[in-house]
Amino acid sequence: MSNHTVSFRTYVNVILALFLLTVCTVLVSLVDFGWMNAIIAIGIATVKAYLVLMYFMHLKYDDKTYLIIFLTGVFFLFLIFVFIAFDISTRVVETNVL
Amino acid sequence: MSNNHSHAHHFSSAQQEADASKLGLWLFLCTEIIMFGSVFVAYAIFHGLYPEIFIAGSKYLDWKLGSLNTVILLLSSFTMAMSIYYASANKLRLSVSCLWVTFLCGLGFMFIKYIEYSHKIHEGLLPGKFFSFTGEGVVDNLGLYFSFYYSMTGIHGSHVVIGLGLIFWLIIRAHKGHFGPGRVLALECVGLFWHLVDLVWIYLFPLLYLVE
Numbered sequence: 034m035s036n037h038t039v040s041f042r043t044y045v046n047v048i049l050a051l052f053l054l055t056v057c058t059v060l061v062s063l064v065d066f067g068w069m070n071a072i073i074a075i076g077i078a079t080v081k082a083y084l085v086l087m088y089f090m091h092l093k094y095d096d097k098t099y100l101i102i103f104l105t106g107v108f109f110l111f112l113i114f115v116f117i118a119f120d121i122s123t124r125v126v127e128t129n130v131l
Numbered sequence: 132m133s134n135n136h137s138h139a140h141h142f143s144s145a146q147q148e149a150d151a152s153k154l155g156l157w158l159f160l161c162t163e164i165i166m167f168g169s170v171f172v173a174y175a176i177f178h179g180l181y182p183e184i185f186i187a188g189s190k191y192l193d194w195k196l197g198s199l200n201t202v203i204l205l206l207s208s209f210t211m212a213m214s215i216y217y218a219s220a221n222k223l224r225l226s227v228s229c230l231w232v233t234f235l236c237g238l239g240f241m242f243i244k245y246i247e248y249s250h251k252i253h254e255g256l257l258p259g260k261f262f263s264f265t266g267e268g269v270v271d272n273l274g275l276y277f278s279f280y281y282s283m284t285g286i287h288g289s290h291v292v293i294g295l296g297l298i299f300w301l302i303i304r305a306h307k308g309h310f311g312p313g314r315v316l317a318l319e320c321v322g323l324f325w326h327l328v329d330l331v332w333i334y335l336f337p338l339l340y341l342v343e
Contacts, residue, residue: 048209062341074337089212106161110168
């Protein structure tokens with residue numbers, strides 16, 4: 034457990050960075066990067082998520098235990114995705130039925 | 132920072148109570164990540180299989196309203212963090228003000244959601260088999276996109292409403308003088324939940340509104 038006080042300055046810098054990244058998110062969506070579109074959009078979102086997690090949610094300054102718990106949750110989500118993706122991508126599709 | 136001066140009897144110290152509380156909350160946040168994440172995984176699968184449906188569906192969403200909602204939630208996360216900052220610095224009136232701004236931001240978000248939903252429902256842009264819009268830009272099975280839209284923003288919106296209730300509880304407690312230096316645990320815990328709600332929206336916004 035950490036008792037580090039995050040400074041006012043740091044909080045302001047983080048929120049300004051988040052606003053700027055939001056502008057980037059919208060601007061970037063106007064340009065077509067082909068198959069990279071999704072990766073770029075999620076990439077920017079992940080940078081924003083990193084800022085919220087590390088500073089607003091205090092993970093940077095707290096006991097590493099919380100970070101490990103969080104990353105474990107994300108890891109299992111990743112597993113969910115990987116196994117389902119393997120399943121779907123190796124199916125033999127005869128007709129598209131929705 | 133999280134040391135309450137008094138602690139419940141089943142904890143050995145205020146520090147231990149704070150540690151245990153935040154541990155429990157982070158474990159809860161993992162369940163939220165898996166729950167929201169699963170719907171995102173489903174989104175990824177169907178978007179990968181039928182990209183044209185998602186490109187078409189995204190056009191019916193107003194990116195300006197979505198951007199505004201993103202800014203509102205980010206701001207609310209900032210004011211939530213500032214509320215804890217001020218409480219720890221014994222600036223209690225500022226702390227409560229920050230809680231109020233957080234609450235109002237959440238209300239603003241839900242109001243915009245209401246505007247968006249009512250417009251779509253009026254137009255017949257409904258989920259799955261209920262889809263009945265016949266204007267421009269319709270593709271086959273567009274109802275699939277709106278199934279994702281309503282379920283993802285709906286689950287997220289319910290969490291915003293729950294957060295509003297929790298923040299209002301904090302406001303009442305703050306007015307009663309429950310918070311101050313070393314007494315911010317409840318603020319931190321609700322804060323963590325609220326930041327998670329913000330995190331989910333950070334991903335929802337580009338995936339639903341900015342598909343092209």
